[in-house]
Amino acid sequence: MLNPDSLQVFVVAAETENFSLTAQRLHMSQPAVSQHISALEKRLGVLLFERRGRRIKLSATGKTLLPLVQDLLRAHKRVEEVALALSGEVVGHLVIGCSTTSGKYVLPWLLARYRERHPLVRGTIRVGLRPQVIDWLLSGEVDLGITSERVQRSGLHYCRFFEDEIVLVVPTGHPWAQRESVHPLELYEERFIMREPTSGTHMALVEGLDQVGVDVDRLETVLVVGNSEAILLAVEEGIGLGFVPRVAAKRCTALGRVKIVPLEGLSMTRWLYIAYNLALPQTPAQRAFWEFMQEIHPGLPRTIPEHDLRKMVPQARSNRGIAREKASEP
Known part of the structure; x- marks a missing residue:
């Protein structure tokens, strides 16, 4: 064997x-x-x-x-989880792939709340580039994916679940830190730490600034880094200014290390999407997480479309009282 x-x-x-x-x-x-x-x-x-x-x-x-x-490994995992689910417990391993900065800040909170309800479920967050997360979803290496862009692949379905804002951050000692807002054209006077062009943050920035006539390529970029945490550290050190998701800047602003400065007439928001693979059967832990997400975000469909446990153990579900589901198409 x-x-x-x-x-x-x-x-x-x-x-x-x-x-x-x-x-x-x-x-x-x-x-x-x-x-x-x-x-x-x-x-x-x-x-x-x-x-x-x-x-x-x-x-x-x-x-x-x-x-x-x-x-074979997915089938092995599913046999164990379904067997435990038949006893009325949600047990298993929930793996979520994440390609966004905002997701890295939101997911730990979500999983902590979810595990309060289902303490026997072990959670893993796998962080990677967007193409990696998509590949993980397609191969079944992750149960769900969080991304800021909807990459069209056969079998993948996306739902909006969190909206974040891209904000300008400056050192607390910078003159702009004392201002209520700055005009977008004033950005040409400063130096910036930027994300790589393929990042969701950078793409949202390019789209947003273009609306007010600012060309990102004309801004003086002194450093390009691979994550928002590095931008915040560089801004703290006075290397330049930066643009990061508000959720990423929250801790640094609370500690007084950087200051968020609004841009006049501009709000740059972006949606995060939760993605799943319709071609793969859903685990009990995954279904329970989806039901939990639907409670805190009613805009999500009430269930992930079939494949589900009812196809495998329909009689056992009704006899053992496993969590009831309302089957409505998204």
Whole structure:
């Protein structure tokens, strides 16, 4: 019989193509990772990785087997969770992928409230670039995804769930910190720390400033960084000014480290979307999280469309009193 632990090690190693990173991600030693892979290769009678010194690469056989192993692990996980759900408990592991700064601040709060209701569910937030989160959703590596852009892929469905504002932040010692607002054209007089052009924050900034006749490319950019936290630190140090989501700036403004300065006649808002894969069955933990989200955000559809537990265990649901659902199409 195949060892589920070895299969999980194989999936992570296939993603990283690095046994050291695999060990770090799975919180085990590198020799243990190598042993799992070797044992799996011996059991299957194939080479899953090509080894070139310390470098590894997924073999053609490994690429063929990878989606089958991922399906097997999902089925293994689902059997355990459905069995526990039949006893009336919501148990499992909820994995949410996140590609946005705002999401990183909102999700911990949401998961904390959710676990107050379902303490037997373990939560994981996987942070990555937007293309990574989309790939994770398509492969089933995450149950839900949070993104600021709707990337059209077959089977993926998006719902708005949180609106945030992009704000201008300045050092507390900057002259603008004492002003109630500044005119957008005054931005040309300052230096800025910017996000990379592919980020949701930057795209919202370009769109917003364009409405008031400001060309972002003409602003003096002294530094480009990969996250809003780095922008806030650079602003604190007086390197320049920056634009970040309001939810990210909240802590720094409360501590008096930076100041939010409104732009006259402009409010730059953007929506965050929660995404799910219609092609994959939903776990009890995922369905419970969706019901929780619907309570705090009534604009969401009341249920994720089928595949769901009712298709697998319809009689058991009615007999055991598992959480009732109202089936309404989004």
